[in-house]
Amino acid sequence: MQVPLLDLRAQYAPLKKQFMSAIEEVCDSQALVLGPKTEAFEKAVAAYCGAPHAIACSSGTDAQLMLLMALGIGPGDAVLTTPYTFFATASSISRVGARPVFADIDPVTYNLCPRSAAEVLKKTPNVKAIVPVHLYGCCADMAAFVELGKAHGIPALEDAAQALGASHPLGGAGAISEAGWFSFYPTKNLGAFGDAGMVVCRDDTLAKKLRALRNHGMEVRYYHQWIGGNFRIDAIQSAVLSVKLPHLDTWSAGRRERAAVYRKAFASLPLTLPVEPWAASGLANHHIYNQFIVRTPKREALRTHLTAAGVATEIYYPLSLHQQACFRDLGYREGDFPESERAARETLALPIFPELTSDQQNYVISKVAEFFA
Numbered sequence: 001m002q003v004p005l006l007d008l009r010a011q012y013a014p015l016k017k018q019f020m021s022a023i024e025e026v027c028d029s030q031a032l033v034l035g036p037k038t039e040a041f042e043k044a045v046a047a048y049c050g051a052p053h054a055i056a057c058s059s060g061t062d063a064q065l066m067l068l069m070a071l072g073i074g075p076g077d078a079v080l081t082t083p084y085t086f087f088a089t090a091s092s093i094s095r096v097g098a099r100p101v102f103a104d105i106d107p108v109t110y111n112l113c114p115r116s117a118a119e120v121l122k123k124t125p126n127v128k129a130i131v132p133v134h135l136y137g138c139c140a141d142m143a144a145f146v147e148l149g150k151a152h153g154i155p156a157l158e159d160a161a162q163a164l165g166a167s168h169p170l171g172g173a174g175a176i177s178e179a180g181w182f183s184f185y186p187t188k189n190l191g192a193f194g195d196a197g198m199v200v201c202r203d204d205t206l207a208k209k210l211r212a213l214r215n216h217g218m219e220v221r222y223y224h225q226w227i228g229g230n231f232r233i234d235a236i237q238s239a240v241l242s243v244k245l246p247h248l249d250t251w252s253a254g255r256r257e258r259a260a261v262y263r264k265a266f267a268s269l270p271l272t273l274p275v276e277p278w279a280a281s282g283l284a285n286h287h288i289y290n291q292f293i294v295r296t297p298k299r300e301a302l303r304t305h306l307t308a309a310g311v312a313t314e315i316y317y318p319l320s321l322h323q324q325a326c327f328r329d330l331g332y333r334e335g336d337f338p339e340s341e342r343a344a345r346e347t348l349a350l351p352i353f354p355e356l357t358s359d360q361q362n363y364v365i366s367k368v369a370e371f372f373a
């Protein structure tokens with residue numbers, strides 16, 4: 001048997017007719033960029049996550065870039081984030097001319113550790129924002145980060161690229177603090193037919209500036225208030241995403257059910273399973289399992305065993321960001337963030353998606369059990 005990490009065709013097939021008619025509407029209208037489909041999608045996501053404003057754009061990476069630009073973060077500034085995340089979280093900080101500053105992660109949740117963040121903040125000048133990431137679809141400790149931000153007079157901005165639909169006692173992922181962003185890259189829980197992203201925020205003035213920056217910093221055509229970029233979203237992506245959004249909660253429930261099956265099956269194995277830090281809140285989607293991550297010092301051998309058996313796995317992420325070649329000039333060294341480095345050595349993502357069949361999942365479970373037998 002072959003079990004993929006994610007099977008996008010299984011999600012596409014039952015909705016094919018709806019996708020085609022939504023795409024056809026865009027083609028017939030020839031309103032190809034932004035347009036009414038995008039406005040409708042923005043309204044729908046704003047209502048879904050509980051944010052006053054939603055600004056759809058070209059990717060999750062551009063969403064963050066655009067937000068940092070809108071906040072006026074640039075040369076001479078620093079932004080505090082986690083070294084255990086997708087590259088874009090840190091590179092967007094560099095791309096506006098600011099310096100990414102890292103703090104270590106909590107080894108249990110893999111999210112930025114508030115205590116470590118507080119220590120780094122104390123000794124680092126010019127930090128203009130804190131960027132926790134809701135890694136794998138589970139919210140970071142936002143109450144702590146919002147407090148920490150308040151104490152330093154800076155915002156806590158949410159990288160919710162992997163977490164649309166995840167809930168936290170303080171609100172929906174992305175809409176907990178003053179601003180956050182989503183990615184609609186195809187492997188995210190809500191995936192476009194290509195690249196797309198979105199910023200959500202509370203402040204009216206910030207939202208207005210984001211809309212302008214998305215389109216070369218102009219509010220009146222060809223009069224440029226700011227230097228923005230082409231961060232526009234294609235109408236086809238908005239149309240496709242609007243078809244998918246009403247299904248997202250059902251898909252998240254499907255992921256959660258499969259996570260529960262893994263959890264039960266692996267309970268007696270020497271394998272560290274994902275935690276659900278907000279479970280006690282009683283919220284439905286406190287973890288939406290964009291990835292199901294297990295941890296073992298035997299990660300490489302387990303992966304080799306599963307690959308040989310036809311089970312796809314992935315490593316998110318094999319190298320902590322402070323050790324990346326392109327960030328060498330930040331001056332970090334191996335050992336600076338031991339928990340992030342250890343997570344990079346020991347974690348493995350197993351197949352999880354709403355359409356994963358019980359046959360497929362049982363096969364994965366049997367192959368993992370076989371490895372530890």
Ligand SMILES: *Cc1c(COP(=O)(O)O)cnc(C)c1O
Pocket residue numbers: 059060061062085086088089133159161162182183184185195196197
């Ligand atoms: C996917 C992802 C991004 C970037 O989103 P793109 O749409 O691929 O540009 C940023 N941060 C995290 C944590 C991600 O997982």
